[in-house]
Amino acid sequence: MKPDIQPNKIAVLTGAGVSAESGLPTFRDSHGLWNSYSWEQVASPEGWRVRPAAVLEFYNERRRQAWLASPNAGHEAIASLEAAFEVVVITQNVDELHERAGSKHVIHLHGELAYARGTSEARKRYRIDGEPITMGQLCEDGTQLRPDIVWFGEEVQFFEEACSHVAGAARVLVVGTSLSVFPAASLVTMAGARAQKVLVSLEVERLPPGFEFLRGRAAEVLPALAAKWLEDERVRIAQA
Numbered sequence: 198m199k200p201d202i203q204p205n206k207i208a209v210l211t212g213a214g215v216s217a218e219s220g221l222p223t224f225r226d227s228h229g230l231w232n233s234y235s236w237e238q239v240a241s242p243e244g245w246r247v248r249p250a251a252v253l254e255f256y257n258e259r260r261r262q263a264w265l266a267s268p269n270a271g272h273e274a275i276a277s278l279e280a281a282f283e284v285v286v287i288t289q290n291v292d293e294l295h296e297r298a299g300s301k302h303v304i305h306l307h308g309e310l311a312y313a314r315g316t317s318e319a320r321k322r323y324r325i326d327g328e329p330i331t332m333g334q335l336c337e338d339g340t341q342l343r344p345d346i347v348w349f350g351e352e353v354q355f356f357e358e359a360c361s362h363v364a365g366a367a368r369v370l371v372v373g374t375s376l377s378v379f380p381a382a383s384l385v386t387m388a389g390a391r392a393q394k395v396l397v398s399l400e401v402e403r404l405p406p407g408f409e410f411l412r413g414r415a416a417e418v419l420p421a422l423a424a425k426w427l428e429d430e431r432v433r434i435a436q437a
Contacts, residue, residue: 208366214373263292264327271415272298312345
């Protein structure tokens with residue numbers, strides 16, 4: 198059973214396109230990280246087993262880039278909605294640009310660069326911020342530390358929680374994602390029939406049913422959209 202729609206709740210689903218506007222390369226665009234590495238080499242348990250040092254080097258560079266980047270106007274517009282709404286950001290991104298822009302409730306489906314974890318079943322997690330992980334750097338359980346990232350073949354995190362948030366939101370905003378990576382892409386199907394649904398992107402191959410498409414970059418489109426939703430809410434409260 199789907200949860201009841203909460204009139205003051207916004208679920209925001211974000212992908213790599215939001216972070217790309219802060220200068221972070223994506224895996225899938227023409228200048229993306231996949232041009233230099235295959236996912237089998239750097240984003241799979243098998244790649245980690247065969248080439249752990251190369252995997253650490255790859256993610257150390259990603260972490261360094263993410264730590265140097267700054268939130269853009271898109272991140273800031275999403276955070277600004279918290280002035281009047283309960284906002285849950287559900288992101289495929291592994292950087293912390295949403296948090297650094299001020300978003301308080303962020304669900305990372307694919308893990309976080311700012312953390313390392315051990316490789317035993319205990320999955321002991323450590324905050325490392327922008328620091329590198331090196332070979333021989335061990336968890337307290339004696340296992341080699343690895344990035345706390347969800348690799349291909351591993352289960353995404355907090356998926357049921359994310360489904361519940363989307364299903365209960367009066368507004369669902371999708372930004373900067375191709376909707377081609379599953380199961381994250383299936384979250385749009387959880388949006389309520391009566392929810393206001395908006396997708397912001399430079400292009401879209403298939404528009405999910407019921408969604409309004411706003412073509413453009415997140416940093417250009419979201420500030421105006423956020424301002425409109427905040428004003429709509431102010432008027433609604435004044436008229437209540």
